[in-house]
Amino acid sequence: MSDPFACFGYSSSSSGSEAEGGCSDDDTRLRRASDLTEACRLKDKSNADPVALTPINNDASFEMFDAGPSGMGLRATAPYKRGDEVLRECAAMRVPNKQAATSREEAERKHLACVARMFDRMHPSTQSSFMELSSCQGGVKTKVGVYDTNSYQLGGDESHGGLFLTLARINHSCRPNVVHCWRPGLQQTLVFALRDIEIGEELFTIYGPSECMDTKGRREYLHDRFAFNCTCEMCTEGNNNGGDERMLEIQSIQNEISSLVSIANMSTTKAAAALSSVKRCLDLMDEQGIGGGAFSKSLLHSAYELCLALDNNHAAREYLSKELAAVRDSEGIECPKACAIERVLDSITVA
């Protein structure tokens, strides 16, 4: 899977170097305690007796169900508040993304051999859970087909991918209600609620693309990259409520903001214009239902920098506080990035 937030200078799959920065993942306070020691009991497709599927949270507040055209999915069995931790999980399999090869065929052969080797190392019960997962490659289900359909990037450098047996059951939405985040310090992927979620609501993360696109662009991207026709709420709405126009305007503002080179040395007029674009973009994201922390934190950071350039420390502080809330909600309360922002917040003087 790709990293939908990488283009914002943020990575959903990496929180950067977690060994540094004074906040250890060991003392991360969880809003929802979790432990990987017990098997979770999830319901099978027929809705018959719950079946033990994969080693995940022993207090998981979700279950697996038949989500219709998108296959199996996970839905909430308890309400979540924005920022709640939904899941944390270790990879059942890790595979390097790029291996030295002289041709595409050789690279594919090596990839296939690596997945097969890693599969052989897994416990037989993990092997069966792995083979129960879906595959976007038609015909006979293969190990590599299952891996390629369900794996996520581990970290922003994209050197390795990993397959998580429970995360793999979360379907995609272009308007997700959860966000996943690889935490190198924990060597786990964590999933957080992007907004309040009610009992019975399906959990959706975002597989990509990393930039805002209209329905046609997103559908093409998802089809090319993951071989499915997206049936999510936003794609079904299309431009009914002006969604496509909003997404294209958001994309254009994001491009404009990311092309700003040195905010610190910018003229006041330019900085003020850029700040009003950022505000417009944040409003559009809210209207489009993608205003959750994972999407907005990079823009909030730009707004903070622009306010500093405009010598408005008060507003800078407000934007940085909002960014901190967004980071905590989407990466964890005491993730290293949140700790770093806290230190900067403390250093901003307001007259």
Ligand SMILES: C[S@@+](CC[C@H](N)C(=O)[O-])C[C@H]1O[C@@H](n2cnc3c(N)ncnc32)[C@H](O)[C@@H]1O
């Ligand atoms: C990582 S798996 C998700 C879990 C899967 N539905 C299952 O039954 O195990 C990805 C696959 O789910 C399906 N899927 C996920 N999100 C979808 C969406 N928005 N629209 C249509 N199919 C989707 C596609 O078949 C895709 O290849």
